Amino acid sequence: MSPSEPASPGVPADQPADAERPLRAHARRNRENLIAVARAAFAAADDTVPLENIAREAGVGIGTLYRHFPTREALVEAVYSTELDAIATSAPALLDQFPPDVALRAWMGRYEAFVATKRGMVDILRAGWASGKIATPTTRKRITAAIEAILTKGTETGSLRADVDPEDVTTMLLGVFLSTAASDTPEQTGRLLDLIIDALRPKNE
Amino acid sequence: MSPSEPASPGVPADQPADAERPLRAHARRNRENLIAVARAAFAAADDTVPLENIAREAGVGIGTLYRHFPTREALVEAVYSTELDAIATSAPALLDQFPPDVALRAWMGRYEAFVATKRGMVDILRAGWASGKIATPTTRKRITAAIEAILTKGTETGSLRADVDPEDVTTMLLGVFLSTAASDTPEQTGRLLDLIIDALRPKNE
DNA sequence: GGGAAAAGCGGAGGGGCCTCCGCCAATTCG
DNA sequence: CGAATTGGCGGAGGCCCCTCCGCTTTTCCC
DSSP states (O other): OOOOOOOSTTOOOSSOSSOSSTHHHHHHHHHHHHHHHHHHHHHHSSSOOOHHHHHHHTTSOHHHHHHHOSSHHHHHHHHHHHHHHHHHHTHHHHHHHSOHHHHHHHHHHHHHHHHHHTHHHHHHHHHHHHTOTTSOHHHHHHHHHHHHHHHHHHHHHTSSOSSOOHHHHHHHHHHHHHHTSSSOOHHHHHHHHHHHHHHHSOOOO | OOOOOSOSTTOOOSSOSSOSSTTHHHHHHHHHHHHHHHHHHHHHSSSOOOHHHHHHHTTSOHHHHHHHOSSHHHHHHHHHHHHHHHHHHTHHHHHHHSOHHHHHHHHHHHHHHHHHHTHHHHHHHHHHHHTOTTSOHHHHHHHHHHHHHHHHHHHHHTSSOSSOOHHHHHHHHHHHHHHTSSSOOHHHHHHHHHHHHHHHSOOOO
16 A cells, blocks of 8 residues: 555564654554553453453543454554564574574573463463464564574574474464463473474484 | 263263252253254354354253353363264274374374364364363363373383373373464474474484 | 242343444645 | 545444343152
8 A cells, every 4th residue: 555665674664664644643642552551451460451441541442442453462462563573583693692403492482481471462362373364474474484594594503304394383382382371380381392392303313 | 872881980970970860851951952052053153153042042041051051162062072082082092003103193183183173163162271271171181191191102112202291292282273273274283293293202312 | 739949941231342434633725 | 725535533332241130840848
């Protein structure tokens, strides 16, 4: 629709460039307000906060909330996408410091730690992730890209298998988060991540 | 329809022994009716059928449905527990025919095939499984028991690792089902199951 | 057999989710 | 400078979930 300027490659802006439509300013303030309120709400209440409350507290109508964020998951993603992005971005640094297999495990641990602090979020995202089509194509792509980078390096150094689709690893990882979501066993999650790493190691024939 | 022999210890019967309370007969008929209708409904409509419809079609009030099955997941479990049980029970036969690692993969495949035909079910169980406390302790226990049996055998023959908790394998497996639930990639699920098996093979040092 | 008590039934009702549509404010053009 | 147009707002309303409570049916005890 709107012709986005190809300014920064590889970093698609969340919002369409800058003020081309002044009226947007109002809309944008609403949007950011909603995100801020939602962040607070999600942090406080562990799970399902009535969206109506968020709308009211942000001083907008429920209709406006739904225009900006058509589904509950969309709102959640908006709230956490920056944080998730930071995690995805942290992969290269880990790759510089550690061998790929260790880096991958560390990176997964980092991801897991984040997810652990946002159990409420996971509870909400669960449906969206699992039923697939609804949500998070962007975030998920970045996660997969991070994994792919690590896998590629690992393939070169021989510490990780070459014949694994990064997408599969993402799916597996999310699966672990999904199914450990509420069973509250922090070490179990760690063990499962270890298992994933084991699966990704080349079998020395 | 009532095969409940008190034979095997450790296998708690789903229904409390047999007819001690005749009145129960009426109640039981309602219950079974609900299950039958629900089975048909779940098979037909891929996902969320209004529980009210099921109640109406079964000729009972919504209140009765909720008394018998306090949550949606409880109803789903009731519908599929016998089938799931059959899968769990099929493990020993596979163990007789194949080496443990192969048997485990085959068994997982069987489970997966079942889940695949019941995507609607998974969609519903998702919440229950993932948010843990709500549902399916019984069924899950049987699944874990089946896995444990295979793992034990595999440990003896040396084709599977000894240091893995069966519960972890269950969690992992459910995680795969959870996160592949709707992304409709039948082969991907297979690849992920292969990865699990790889993770469970002893690393030949 | 008859009456009391228990067991079970069913639907009304309150709450949240999401959609749809009429109204206001900013923008643009004559 | 004023009027048509467009972008955006907000809440009323329909749907489903689940709970709660008065009513019917069955059983038990004399």
